[in-house]
Amino acid sequence: MKDISIKGCLVVLGTPVVLVILVIGFFWLSFHDVHVRYRLTVEVQDGDQIKTGSSVIDASYSVQPDWSWSGPGAGLSSLTGYAPTVDLGEKGMLFLTFESVTRTPDNIRARNKQFFCANDDIWCLPFAAYGKPGTGVATGTQFSEQKAALDELLRQSGPRDVPFAMLPELARFRDINESLSLTPISLNNLSASFGPGVALKRVILQLTDDRVTPPPENWPKWLKEKGQMSGKLRGYPND
Secondary structure, three states, X not given: OHHHHHHHHHHHHHHHHHHHHHHHHHHHHHOEEEEEEEEEEEEEEEOOEEEEEEXXXXXXXXXXXXXXXXOOEEEEEEEEEEOOEEEOHHHOEEEEOOOOOOOOHHHHHHHHHHOOOXXXXXXXXXXXXXXXXXXXXXXXXXXXXXXXXXXXXXXXXXXEEOOHHHOOOEEEEOOOOOHHHEEEEOOOOOHHHHOOOEEEEEEEEEEOOOOOOOOOOOOOHHHHOOOOOEOOOEEEOOO
């Protein structure tokens, strides 16, 4: 009798544990992150030379199911990595930031003709490079469509040129020792900021399994410190 009672207690105690595990597993399968890792390379024409800056970035897309309280969606939950940086010597440094460009209505229409995206530029970047539909283009996109879009993206390979109209903001520091001097610049007129003969040539994106690159060696010491320029020149939310 005593053995039967002990077994009965274990069954009673075990049932809630199993249920908790099942619930956790269900939510883990329903709410999850899909990682898209890519190398982003910026090529700049500087007179008769081509100068480059490259960085491996990991974008984590958080996928929500249809029945979630906020509705279906796929947001960029975190971004790990550092802004590609082109060192132009005494002329300064060019940064391809993680900030979205401020666009006029005409600019938005021109961009949408190439690739429609209702999210931040950095969110859309890999989809635009490979010419694949994003996961947040239409309101109410179903979970299966979100997951399928990300799966399709991850099946792509090889380097692709990113359309200039889809690029995030380019910027430079007026004073490399002053964080508040970071200034947006026009991708179509780099010579206005860096002098004659300087022009943006290409921006190339390629999916990769390489590790995320550390802060560029040519960054000043203050910029390499934790938390500096998070969301602009380095990832978020956990730098």
